[in-house]
Amino acid sequence: MCGITGFVSFQNRGHLLEKIKKMTARLSHRGPDDSGELLHEVKERSQILALGHRRLSILDLTQKGHQPYSKKNRNIVLSYNGELYNYKEIRSLLIAKGVNFQSNCDTEVVYEAYCHFGESAFEMMNGMWAIALIDLDKDKLILSRDRLGKKPLYFQKEDKELVFASEIKSILSFHDRDLEIRFEKLYRYLALSYRYTEIHQESFFQGINQVKPGTNLVVCLKTMEMSERVYWSLTRERLDDISDEEAVKKFQELFFDAVDLRLRSDVPVGALLSGGLDSTAIVCVAHKILNKPIQTFSGIMGELKGIYDESEYIEEVVQATNAKSNYIRMKPRELFETVEEMVRAYDEPVCTVSWYSLHLIVQAIHEQGMKVILSGHGGDEILAGYRDHYHYYFHYLSQSGKQEELDRQIQFWREYQQSSNWPNELEYRKDFISNMAKDRQLEHSQFPDYSRAFVPSFLSKYQNYPVFEDFAHNELDRRLRQELMHEVTPTMVKSEDRNTMSRSIESRCPLLDHRLVDFCFSLPEHLKIRDGQGKWLLREAMKGILPEKVRLRKDKVGLIAPADKWFRTLNRTQMEELIEDSPVMELGILDQRELKTIFQEHLEEKKNHQMFLWQLLNFHSWFQIYHSHFAQGSPGSL
Secondary structure, three states, rough: OOOEEEEEEOOOOOOOHHHHHHHHHHHHHHOOOEEEEEEEEEEEHEEEEOOOOOEEEEEEEEHOOOOOOOOOOOEEEEEEEEEOOOOHHHHHHHOOOOOOOOOHHHHHHHHHHHHHHHHHHHHHHHEEEEEEEEEEEOOOEEEEEOOOOOOOEEEEEEEEEEEEEOHHHHHHOOOOOOOOOOOOHHHHHHHHHHHOOOOOOEOOOOOOOOOOOEEEEEEEEEOOOOOEEEEEOOOOOOOOOOOHHHHHHHHHHHHHHHHHHOOOOOOEEEOOOOOOOHHHHHHHHHHHHHHHOEEEEEEOOOOOEEEOEEEHHHHHHHHHOOOOEEEEOOOOHHHHHHHHHHHHHHHHOOOHHHHHHHHHHHHHHHHHHEEEOOOOOOOHHHHHHOOHHHHHHHHHHHHOOOOOHHHHHHHHHHHHHOOOOOOOOHHHHHHHHHHHHHHHHHHHOOOEEEEHOOOOHHHHHHHHOOOOOOOOOHHHHHHHHHHHHHHHHHHHHHHHHHHHHHHOOOOEEEHHHHHHHHHHHOHHHHHHOOOOEEHHHHHHOOOOOOOOHHHHOOOOOOOOOOOOHHHHHHHHHHHHHHHHOOHHHHHOOOOHHHHHHHHHHHHOOOOHHHHHHHHHHHHHHHHHHHHEEEEOOOOOOO
8 A cells, every 4th residue: 555656748847856756755644664766768759757656565565565666678667556455366377377476565466467468457456556557668658546446546637748646745746836726626515515526536626637436547658648448337237036045145255255355464454343234244254254353443422422422332343253442532622623634634625524533543543553454335335225225215116116015115114214303204205216317407406505605606607516327227226326436435435545544554445345346236126125124135144243233223323423513512613713714715706694694503503504514614724725826816716
């Protein structure tokens, strides 16, 4: 797990070695164990190619894993960030072809796989990665990103100059050029909730974008033309005739193997444990595979026990696996200072307050000297674990003409799910999903819209409502695909990467193993939701492995933080001062009176605006930190 950076330039700037060293140094937190730089000149066209690398040693801790990586008599150079979980299997395949390996690290496996299979190698790889690979024989640069975008890879191209890196801060250190805010993205972030922030792989900086997940961005070094080559897309296959027994067995096999592969490490592996179904399943399966306790880390809120404190369920898991548990309590009085620290790590505003909790947990993990942790993210998106998924399932049954089964499932839902403070939930969701299926423009209306926080001149230019036209078998399948590929998972993996790597920690997500993802998306709906239970398949597969109290729990909390209460109490004065005197007001895009009205509604508990207030705080911190990078006068030019 590492950080990569580099550039391609035709300009004779001078001091280019110092440039790549500076860019690499900006990623030291991603790889404190080693660093390396490479500068190559293509003399016939006065072109400079540069690669930089910071290493976090996980596999083969010797210098044999030093990067940028190359071999004698080969015109191929690799800078690689990530983990190839199936490196042993691919290594064996290459040995059978006559390859003599010089190390035990996965970097050499990635290198040799490309040398022997070309870009087809990426389809063989099970892992997470951001790769920069220069192939001088074919006169191309390949920027590759893993299937679900676990590892970040940003790039900026202007004319014939290309700069790329694991993080934006490295790109910013390459030049002193003024930048502009990408206002379309800012609108989606503040007005339309976090779900619409990562949909186009854009950054908040105009001109800086990410390589798309599951994609190789191939750059012809001679012409500097770029082309995208998609090597993976989510399956369209359907296994409608699969039996319950076959599905449970196959899921269990894939899940156990996904966890097993992610336990491969030459350093200790720990796990995040929330007390929920997903993280508990990973901890229990890891314990079963290793046949020894695993160290766990859990965040709790203390005085809000029973709502934000899941220690009751965590203790069930700790006792069942004899885990060495660590509890981390939140520090809301330090919220504003911590947000600034997070924004510096992200280079962008942070999407949700949930990641504040993980940020503090990661600090504790770092203090324990842990380099690798397992995370339960992804289960809700692949197996239908959110409350609104039930209603999409009901719509599917209705559209399929299965009225008797629909009535039965609604009755189970009423009995099994906790009572809602939303008395018309069933009727509202039915009407909303039916109308949305006819008009996709209505989709954004299921989340609060804060367009009123902007001045009219801004809205007339930058207001936009994204519409997704992805393939789907039905509305539940569509919702899950959308959350996995556009809304929830992209923000989740981005936040997890920045939080963990800011403390030189690698996070691995077994439930986002692409084999498991494709299998779950090929399954019929009744294997995901059944008899009032979401994630039915996972629950069945974990019989006899999980404590029953967790396996059958009805409520869902997750890793959250009660910012709604914090903004009304501990952080009230700070928020009032921000609205009154933040430098973002100088942009002339926010309506200060509306901001005060929104905050007053929150204080009086008329509405819960914690998400918007969190995002306003993050925008404030981001603008303060990066104000000097923006062209004078340009941000306010509407």
